[in-house]
Amino acid sequence: MVTWEFFLEGLYITILGVTVVFLVLSILALAMYGIGYLERVLIEREKPVEVKPLPKEEKVVVEEKPSIEPKKLAVITAAILAYIAEKNAQLRPLPFKKKPSDAWRLYGIQSQVEEVENFNYEMGAW
Numbered sequence: 001m002v003t004w005e006f007f008l009e010g011l012y013i014t015i016l017g018v019t020v021v022f023l024v025l026s027i028l029a030l031a032m033y034g035i036g037y038l039e040r041v042l043i044e045r046e047k048p049v050e051v052k053p054l055p056k057e058e059k060v061v062v063e064e065k066p067s068i069e070p071k072k073l074a075v076i077t078a079a080i081l082a083y084i085a086e087k088n089a090q091l092r093p094l095p096f097k098k099k100p101s102d103a104w105r106l107y108g109i110q111s112q113v114e115e116v117e118n119f120n121y122e123m124g125a126w
Contacts, residue, residue: 068076
């Protein structure tokens with residue numbers, strides 16, 4: 001029989017547990033907010049100094065030559081695309097798995113029940 005003392009003890013333990021959980025969660029939340037604030041402050045300190053853009057007249061246009069010749073790049077691209085097309089052609093569809101019939105499931109359940117019955121019979125429970 002449950003007495004008031006056991007009931008109150010369980011209530012105290014429940015209140016204590018909930019209080020501890022919320023205290024730990026609030027400490028974690030405060031730590032996360034503090035880390036976020038610290039990160040924002042550090043990022044604001046490291047802002048780069050704004051550099052004034054050069055006037056349009058002084059901009060120098062430099063032509064960069066590609067590191068790979070266009071013909072070589074076209075040949076490499078064609079080879080990669082041919083390789084990918086060959087790989088895709090070799091793929092075959094996966095076989096579709098059919099759902100096993102319910103007869104097998106019922107047979108499995110029946111055999112398990114029979115094993116339990118045989119075990120109980122051997123133990124003398126029946």
